[in-house]
Amino acid sequence: MRRMVLSDDSEFGRKYRYAFVFVGVVFLILIGRLVQLQVVYGAEYRELSRMNFLQKINLEAPRGLILDRHGNVLVQNRVAYNVFITPRFFNERAFKKLQALIQIPQVDLDYIQSKIMLAEGRRRGFSLLALRDVPKEWVLILESNRDHLPGLDISTQEKRQYPNGPMASHALGFVGEVDAEDILRHPLEDYRERDWIGKFGLESKMERSLRGRRGSIWRVRDARGRVKTGPDALRWLPRPHQVAPQPGFNVVTTLDADVQRAMELVLAPIESGSAVLMEVETGRIVAYVSKPAFDPNEVSGRLTAPRAAELYNHPLHPMLDKVVQGTYFPGSTYKVVSVIAAIEENLAEFEEYHLCKGWYEYGRSSSFRCTHAHGLMNLESSVVSSCNVYFYMLSERVGMDRMARYARLLGFGTSPGLGLNHEKSGFIPTKQWYAQKYQEGFRIGHTLNSGIGQGDVKTSILQVAQAYATIANRGSVMEPQLVERLTDYRGQTVQEFAPVVKRRLDFKPETWDLLARSLDGVVNNPEGTAYKARLAHLRVAGKTGTAQVRAMRKEPGQDPEETRWRNQDHAWFVGYSPVERPQVVVVVLVEHGGFASKVSVAPAMAILDEYFKINGARGQTTP
Amino acid sequence: MFEPEGRFYLRIDWTLMLLIVSITGLGLLNLYSTSTSFSAPLFTQQIYWIFLGFSAFFITATIDYRFYDRVANVLYILGIISLVAVLVLGRVFFGSRRWLNIGPLVIQPSELMKIIIILTMAHYVHVSPPKTDEGRSLQELVVPAFLVGLPALLILIQPDLGTMMILLLVFFSIMFLLKMRIRSLLTMAASALVLLPLIWTFVLQEYQKSRILVFLDPASDPTGEGWHIRQSMFAIGSGQLFGKGFMAGTQSQYQYLPAQWSDFPFAVWAEEWGLLGSVLLCSLYFVLVIWALRMAVTTRDRFASVICLGVGALFFWHTIINIGMVMGLLPIVGVTLPLFSHGGSSMLTFMIAAGLLMSVSARRHGL
Numbered sequence: 001m002r003r004m005v006l007s008d009d010s011e012f013g014r015k016y017r018y019a020f021v022f023v024g025v026v027f028l029i030l031i032g033r034l035v036q037l038q039v040v041y042g043a044e045y046r047e048l049s050r051m052n053f054l055q056k057i058n059l060e061a062p063r064g065l066i067l068d069r070h071g072n073v074l075v076q077n078r079v080a081y082n083v084f085i086t087p088r089f090f091n092e093r094a095f096k097k098l099q100a101l102i103q104i105p106q107v108d109l110d111y112i113q114s115k116i117m118l119a120e121g122r123r124r125g126f127s128l129l130a131l132r133d134v135p136k137e138w139v140l141i142l143e144s145n146r147d148h149l150p151g152l153d154i155s156t157q158e159k160r161q162y163p164n165g166p167m168a169s170h171a172l173g174f175v176g177e178v179d180a181e182d183i184l185r186h187p188l189e190d191y192r193e194r195d196w197i198g199k200f201g202l203e204s205k206m207e208r209s210l211r212g213r214r215g216s217i218w219r220v221r222d223a224r225g226r227v228k229t230g231p232d233a234l235r236w237l238p239r240p241h242q243v244a245p246q247p248g249f250n251v252v253t254t255l256d257a258d259v260q261r262a263m264e265l266v267l268a269p270i271e272s273g274s275a276v277l278m279e280v281e282t283g284r285i286v287a288y289v290s291k292p293a294f295d296p297n298e299v300s301g302r303l304t305a306p307r308a309a310e311l312y313n314h315p316l317h318p319m320l321d322k323v324v325q326g327t328y329f330p331g332s333t334y335k336v337v338s339v340i341a342a343i344e345e346n347l348a349e350f351e352e353y354h355l356c357k358g359w360y361e362y363g364r365s366s367s368f369r370c371t372h373a374h375g376l377m378n379l380e381s382s383v384v385s386s387c388n389v390y391f392y393m394l395s396e397r398v399g400m401d402r403m404a405r406y407a408r409l410l411g412f413g414t415s416p417g418l419g420l421n422h423e424k425s426g427f428i429p430t431k432q433w434y435a436q437k438y439q440e441g442f443r444i445g446h447t448l449n450s451g452i453g454q455g456d457v458k459t460s461i462l463q464v465a466q467a468y469a470t471i472a473n474r475g476s477v478m479e480p481q482l483v484e485r486l487t488d489y490r491g492q493t494v495q496e497f498a499p500v501v502k503r504r505l506d507f508k509p510e511t512w513d514l515l516a517r518s519l520d521g522v523v524n525n526p527e528g529t530a531y532k533a534r535l536a537h538l539r540v541a542g543k544t545g546t547a548q549v550r551a552m553r554k555e556p557g558q559d560p561e562e563t564r565w566r567n568q569d570h571a572w573f574v575g576y577s578p579v580e581r582p583q584v585v586v587v588v589l590v591e592h593g594g595f596a597s598k599v600s601v602a603p604a605m606a607i608l609d610e611y612f613k614i615n616g617a618r619g620q621t622t623p
Numbered sequence: 624m625f626e627p628e629g630r631f632y633l634r635i636d637w638t639l640m641l642l643i644v645s646i647t648g649l650g651l652l653n654l655y656s657t658s659t660s661f662s663a664p665l666f667t668q669q670i671y672w673i674f675l676g677f678s679a680f681f682i683t684a685t686i687d688y689r690f691y692d693r694v695a696n697v698l699y700i701l702g703i704i705s706l707v708a709v710l711v712l713g714r715v716f717f718g719s720r721r722w723l724n725i726g727p728l729v730i731q732p733s734e735l736m737k738i739i740i741i742l743t744m745a746h747y748v749h750v751s752p753p754k755t756d757e758g759r760s761l762q763e764l765v766v767p768a769f770l771v772g773l774p775a776l777l778i779l780i781q782p783d784l785g786t787m788m789i790l791l792l793v794f795f796s797i798m799f800l801l802k803m804r805i806r807s808l809l810t811m812a813a814s815a816l817v818l819l820p821l822i823w824t825f826v827l828q829e830y831q832k833s834r835i836l837v838f839l840d841p842a843s844d845p846t847g848e849g850w851h852i853r854q855s856m857f858a859i860g861s862g863q864l865f866g867k868g869f870m871a872g873t874q875s876q877y878q879y880l881p882a883q884w885s886d887f888p889f890a891v892w893a894e895e896w897g898l899l900g901s902v903l904l905c906s907l908y909f910v911l912v913i914w915a916l917r918m919a920v921t922t923r924d925r926f927a928s929v930i931c932l933g934v935g936a937l938f939f940w941h942t943i944i945n946i947g948m949v950m951g952l953l954p955i956v957g958v959t960l961p962l963f964s965h966g967g968s969s970m971l972t973f974m975i976a977a978g979l980l981m982s983v984s985a986r987r988h989g990l
Binding site: 026042 | 854857861862870902913916939943946952
């Protein structure tokens, strides 16, 4: 700068320097601030400005279907519409508009407003779920007013649908929204709020296969919430900006929807109990019923607390899977264990007779009774007419631990291997267990009770089915199976599950022969306990059972009728057919049904009858 | 008193010319970047105003500045009348009464008052030199204080806090640089300290107070004013060193910036052109202010000095307050960026101000 010539007259002679310095300093402060914003924090602000307009939209993967063995749909998805609101863009006017559009008392708009008001800071840029599962008509109304509703988004969500309602509900299961615990339990599987997760049944067991992999897409939005698609907007998108979702696999079950439906119909009059129908050669489950059932459509949504309490505290336990989670005294169905052990260990002759006087003489006790005096009984006839006295004798001869060993071989006391609903193992007692459990230790009376499936023996009905399938197929302990294969969304098979033989039992042929003869006699011999319910056109072999219920103390205020019902025994029947070359085994347990031959045999017969009718194959008719 | 008589040879101040053309041109470029995607005819409007502004600039520059000395009193009276007229007849926009219709024209008298007050102060300083060598006493400031106080009050009633503040800042800038007694300066500083809390309590409106409070803590109001400041800082910061490129600023293109054409054009500029562009623009303003100050010091007569000083102060305070505001250094007040912001009144005011500067510059070298 040229040397300045000051005019004589200027008043600013002395102070002008301060002015220059002041202006210089102030501009330096501005430059300093610019450097601070653009260089020091530049990268952070660049990211913050990107967060302003970039929005990641998740593309949810459809959950796989659940099908029956013939491809009939058992579980599918439907579209549910959820309304989301981004508070930053959703102004007062938009709220008024929404109020005007949706004048339904059930919709709590005040709650939505308070949610919008409460969102603060960065959260104002995130969308909130305002309305869940709205009807399609609303979607149309809201969509057509989109311009007046900035920040309002409608997104679709798959929702689980069970077209057959409660049918096979315990096998199929249900889903629920993930909770914090689920997310913690599967840290690597990218579960997010509002995701579905299988909570019960196959939905839970097959969760990994059914659930697909989420995709995502990025988009650019301006300050008013409008989506920008021009080339200049697209250049800000991260690469890759779109990841396609992977649909979940379909689960093809071993269930047969028609047989299942027929079985449900047969069991309709029964209030509480369970039944299972299984192929004896493969272990594949054809039908699966636990009663009372629940409706998975209801349970998969949001249950109100009172409704949930009602379901979970119901005296008949609808939320319990009685096929694998219920354990009962097997009653007379357990007698086959003593039979096998006696023959295999050469402890009984086929033609050895024993007199039944109606009770068994053991010690001072008179509690070892029979239904009536059967007279002279041998191995076969005692099974046919289910004589307890004969089995007290036989089990005493076989002994507690030998009986336990053969029970375990047949699959009792261990998990059957279905892998569903935390299946129970049941319980097979041993001498050692009694020695530890009771002060007076093990007694022969314990063995006698075990011999007729009482005392401390506990089995699930699936275990009984597994054991009788082994008897029917003469030696192969099959792992029960509900899933046949997985297919992708085009229907191509991804994985197949072959039947699994858990173990082979190499028993003597005469063991199998005697079992087959005597079980056939139960139904087809006039002396048999199930003779009255036999079918004219279908020959069935099987065994009845009555599981005593420990007498309940009468509680004050309890309905005497209910007390009476609760003290009634559980009624079992397990049967297979056709007799010559058995195909399927059925187990029916009627809780508090009373005497087996009256209540559980007929439904089991009807189920087998329906099965063969539907499959077009007939068992051998009785002569 | 030496009165510059006779002839000057007219010399166009090309530096000043270049500064004004550059700032205006960059402002237009910046406006083009953000306005094309909107239907409003902002860009053509601005071209029209720039044309009008340059006409005013040339007319103002052509007239000998001594003429303004003669008409200063008349202009002042006209200015006060128009300010009163605004309060009586003015149109209300956005809750304040600032605009006056004269035939087809809509004018904003408070803007013109910025020029008039510079001329009035220059006239006053010219006709009444300090009585002693020690400098001006406090008594000698009563008259100019009243001359400024009256329009400031009228503008405050509108209410237009920003303009009032600019008026006072220009006044104080001139006063500070005059020859004053030390004692008077100290008294002035002390009374300012007393006045500030009083102004806070009795003068400031609620919205103005909240703006200042939010400025002190932007996070306290993430949706309203704080949101604006933050978005503006996002824009500037995200420009980084070289900017996001012409017409590629996301904050501006996607309208995350509030009032981006009038109050926040610097943020748009800084986002698209980065630190390099921002420093360039700041430098232009810096040179312009220094140029005016230097002219104030070197020019021959007191009237001209005060005009240069006043115009320099006007540019300086507008620039500092606007840029400081968009960078989160100062609270948000509606103060435009000289010659850069979109808007007619602002453009006209600064073109006339620059014209005054040109008028002095062209004539200060006597024969």
